[in-house]
Amino acid sequence: MAEELTSRSHTYLRPSTFWSIRQSFPKSLALLIFSISLGLPLLLWxxxxxxxAVPPLFxxxxxxxxxxxxTMFVENNLWYDILVSCTRVLGGFAVAGLIGVPxxxxxxxxxxxENLFAPVVGLVRYMPVTAFVPLIVIWAGLGExxxxxxxxxxxxxxNAIMVADAVKFIPNDMINVAxxxxGNRRDILQRVILPATFPSVLDTLRVNISGAWNFLVIAELVAAQNGLGVRIxxxxxxLQTEKVLFCIAVIGVIGLVLDYGLKWISQKLTPWADQARH
Structure with missing residues (x-):
């Protein structure tokens, strides 16, 4: 056993660019992999x-x-549908952030x-949102x-669950030192917990904004006249599959722009967390 441990201690890992763990990665290789990930599905399509080989209907x-x-941009004013959907998504997501993060x-x-909110959060988050649609219509009407x-x-x-987990990952040693x-409880919250969790909060918002877009079509089932979900x-x-695919692609492009935009904002506001994040 001792000989085995000794032999392992003198074993060195072979350098690897492709399989490096949290090390610098060549931008040229990253661009190549990125191009392949997008190019192969496009070539298959x-x-x-x-x-x-697959009928045009499908x-x-x-x-x-x-x-x-x-045609949708020229004849159906798709720009307005995009604006309406973005307004709804950003409005709902902003409210979710203002409630969920605190x-x-x-x-x-x-x-x-935690004892106050955890039972409600644990129960409601497994309930499908579509089940609440009739009640939401009764409570909030058919408007925006x-x-x-x-x-x-x-x-x-x-948002609430992911932010709560981020707070729990703060080492107790940091709080004890404060x-x-x-420091008092307010100092701990303002000078330790909030700064330590701020990068995770931004990452949480960046990840969960995709969920807001996922619920767009469900939201626009409620007496909506405009929006990408309505067009879909x-x-x-x-059976206009080409229009469905185009609207889905538009949502994907908007989501990608928002994701990279929030990632850029996160890197600018929390540069100290960039190494830990990546």
Whole structure:
């Protein structure tokens, strides 16, 4: 056994660029992998659609999807639908952040708040949001308030849970040192917990904004006249698969822009956490 440990202590890992763990990665190789990850599905789509291995009703060609998108922009004022959907998503997500982040900080900081909110959060987060739609319509009506409420309910509890977990990962030694230096509970919260969890809060918001977009179609089922979800539902009703795919692609592009935008903001506001984050 001792000989085995001795032999292992003199064994060195072979250097590896591709399989390096939390080390610098060449930008050229990263760009190549990124291109492959996007290029292979696109090539597969082109091959299956243009050869008609899959009928156009199920998989239209990229050309048909682009033409459908141009038609929707020119004839159906798709720009307005994009604006309406973005407003609903950002409105619901903002409300979810204003409620979920303070709730998560309270749950992670105070045992009393965890015992107060944890049973409700643990119970409600397993209930499908669609089950609440009739009640939301009764409570909030058919206007924008009901749509924003649906998006809020879909995200708020996940914000709270993830932020609470981030607070719990703060080492107790940091809190004990602050107490030793004469800090009170307010000082611990303002000068230790909030700064330590701020990078995780930004990451939580960046991750969960995708959930807000996932609930968009459900929200726009409630008497909506405009929006990307409405366009998807209408195109699905008339079997216009190319329009469905284009609207889905638009949502994906918007989500990607928001994700990279929030990531950039996070790196600018919390540069000290960049190494730990990546």
């Amino acid at each position: 082109i091959a299956l659609s243009y050869t008609r 998989l239209p060609t990229p050309t048909a999807v682009i033409q459908a998108g141009i 709730m998560g900080i309270a749950m992670g900081t105070f045992s009393s708040m 308030a009901s749509k924003i409420t649906i998006i809020t309910l879909g995200v708020v509890l996940y 107490y030793t230096l004469g 539902i209408q195109a699905q009703r008339f």
